[in-house]
Amino acid sequence: MKTIILYYSNHHGNTKKLVDAIQASDPENVEILDVTTAGPKDLSGYDLIGVASGIYAGNFGKPLLNYMSENLPAGKKVFILFTSAMNRASLSSSAKKVIEEKKCQAVGQYSCPGYNTFGPFKLIGGTAKGHPTKEELDAAVEFYKGL
Ligand SMILES: Cc1cc2nc3c(=O)[nH]c(=O)nc-3n(C[C@H](O)[C@H](O)[C@H](O)COP(=O)(O)O)c2cc1C
Structure with missing residues (x-):
């Protein structure tokens, strides 16, 4: 299945780790695209499109949206x-809204905690240190394979 994953991973590269693990599991079929450097692209030839981001103030990154x-x-x-500090399923709502607006179909989501040193959390050494873990990266690959 020809797949492309559009990503924005600005804080610690936590989300990019999920993206890289999935690409490494199927390099022939999976392309990845950093939305901060990519220009407009015709995505009509892909069977499956992934959207990947950290969560910033409750939303997917604006550049990705x-x-x-x-x-x-x-x-x-x-x-x-x-990836996010809180790892709540509802944190994908901003992405789901755009998916709906574009008349696309959301076919599944995977999330896990991501190391967070935003604002005051830095003073306590951050939260979710060490995440995503190897197990979480493996689980992301399993999720992708199951699509
Ligand atoms: C500016 C900023 C705002 C954040 N807001 C939230 C938030 O609202 N909810 C949450 O669970 N995590 C929040 N986080 C934590 C990040 O979502 C988490 O560290 C994530 O793994 C970052 O992914 P990245 O390294 O791919 O950018 C925030 C982090 C930053 C830097």
Whole structure:
């Protein structure tokens, strides 16, 4: 299945670790794209599109949401990946909203905790230190294989 994962991973590269693990598991079929450096791209030739981000103030990264709005073709199957301090399933709502607006289909999501040193958390050495773990990266790959 020809797949591309659009990602934004600005804080510690936590989410990029999920993206890299999935790409490494199927390098022939999985491409990855950093939305901070990519220009507009025709995504119509992909069977599956992943959107991956850290969570910043409750939302997916704005650069990813904007890229999705501008480039997601209607009718595509889209899967969601994210890392966050809280790891709540509802933290993907901003991405789901764009997926819906673009008349695409959300086909699943995987999330796990990600090391966080935002604001005052830095003073206590951060939260979710060591995440994503090897087990969480393996679980992300299993999630992808199950799609
Ligand atoms: C500016 C900022 C805001 C954040 N806001 C939230 C938040 O609202 N909820 C949460 O669970 N984590 C929050 N976090 C923690 C990040 O989502 C977490 O560290 C994530 O793994 C970062 O992913 P990245 O390294 O791929 O950017 C925030 C981090 C930063 C830097």
